[in-house]
Amino acid sequence: MEYLPVTVDKSHLITIGERLYSESIELIRELVNNAYDADATEVHIKMTDEFIEVRDNGTGMDREGLKQYFNIGSPEKISKAKSPVFHRDLIGQFGIGKFASLAACECFEVHTQKGDFAAKVTFDKKEWEKEGDQWNLPLQILPPDKERGDGTTVTLLRLTKAFEPEEVMRKIVEGTPLKASNFVVRLNGVRITPRSLSGHRIPFLEGTEFGPVHGEIIILPSSTASPVELGIEVKVKQVTVKRKFFGLEHWGKTLSRIRGGACRFSAGHHRSFRVCSG
Numbered sequence: 001m002e003y004l005p006v007t008v009d010k011s012h013l014i015t016i017g018e019r020l021y022s023e024s025i026e027l028i029r030e031l032v033n034n035a036y037d038a039d040a041t042e043v044h045i046k047m048t049d050e051f052i053e054v055r056d057n058g059t060g061m062d063r064e065g066l067k068q069y070f071n072i073g074s075p076e077k078i079s080k081a082k083s084p085v086f087h088r089d090l091i092g093q094f095g096i097g098k099f100a101s102l103a104a105c106e107c108f109e110v111h112t113q114k115g116d117f118a119a120k121v122t123f124d125k126k127e128w129e130k131e132g133d134q135w136n137l138p139l140q141i142l143p144p145d146k147e148r149g150d151g152t153t154v155t156l157l158r159l160t161k162a163f164e165p166e167e168v169m170r171k172i173v174e175g176t177p178l179k180a181s182n183f184v185v186r187l188n189g190v191r192i193t194p195r196s197l198s199g200h201r202i203p204f205l206e207g208t209e210f211g212p213v214h215g216e217i218i219i220l221p222s223s224t225a226s227p228v229e230l231g232i233e234v235k236v237k238q239v240t241v242k243r244k245f246f247g248l249e250h251w252g253k254t255l256s257r258i259r260g261g262a263c264r265f266s267a268g269h270h271r272s273f274r275v276c277s278g
């Protein structure tokens with residue numbers, strides 16, 4: 001019996017980032033949700049034409065944590081029930097979200113601090129592709145900065161895409177748990193607040209074979225009805241995974257007055273929820 005080696009081409013990591021997150025703006029959601037999972041209370045996003053920086057005051061990473069960061073496809077968050085400090089339902093599940101950054105830049109840096117440990121790791125597409133079969137990244141150990149405290153800053157350099165602040169704002173409102181307590185996200189210094197709609201609110205709680213689903217349907221006054229962002233948001237762990245009409249497609253113009261959100265109570269995987277949302 002002979003054995004055939006299974007290998008992964010180094011360029012595959014870049015392909016994952018560029019192809020899986022084809023809507024490159026998704027990288028912002030991935031970075032903010034990683035901060036949420038790391039028990040951050042503040043996330044500061046700074047966007048300029050030259051760079052995008054996402055800084056959190058979460059738990060930060062030590063050497064082991066950084067190794068975990070670059071463990072591709074790790075199901076670590078699926079095996080952990082909750083975050084240690086705020087007992088948050090962890091959003092991450094696939095262990096690849098960090099590569100979403102590659103959809104919009106040539107290079108990203110992860111600068112992190114946890115207690116006495118501080119370091120910076122650089123993932124540069126060009127260097128990564130140049131280095132033959134070496135699966136290593138440059139790690140620079142730094143003196144800890146007491147003022148900075150624990151936390152992680154991811155900086156995207158040599159940007160390949162430009163984003164409109166409004167678009168980024170919308171992605172954050174939709175794709176991150178802004179309504180969670182102790183969680184504030186700022187974009188270029190401005191706090192991003194969750195959407196609030198006024199209208200006739202109808203709360204609901206339904207038992208399904210996947211567990212209880214709760215939410216509310218809002219009927220907007222016709223004066224505020226809008227064809228933008230139609231439908232009912234399907235949320236898992238407070239993050240919108242889909243918008244659906246639930247059979248209301250035939251209502252014509254009236255559809256623009258129906259909004260709402262449905263969320264599963266307990267932690268679960270997107271996959272199982274999608275089935276029950278149909």
Ligand SMILES: Nc1ncnc2c1ncn2[C@@H]1O[C@H](COP(=O)(O)OP(=O)(O)OP(=O)(O)O)[C@@H](O)[C@H]1O
Pocket residue numbers: 030034035037038056058059060061065068069070074076077091092093094095096097098099151152
């Ligand atoms: N801001 C952060 N602070 C502390 N640890 C982090 C941070 N971002 C990522 N990590 C660590 O790096 C790991 C990899 O992050 P990555 O986003 O690639 O995967 P994930 O969040 O586990 O899953 P998903 O692919 O669904 O996002 C995380 O599981 C976490 O342990």
Ligand SMILES: [Mg+2]
Pocket residue numbers: 030033034092093096097098
């Ligand atoms: Mg993630």
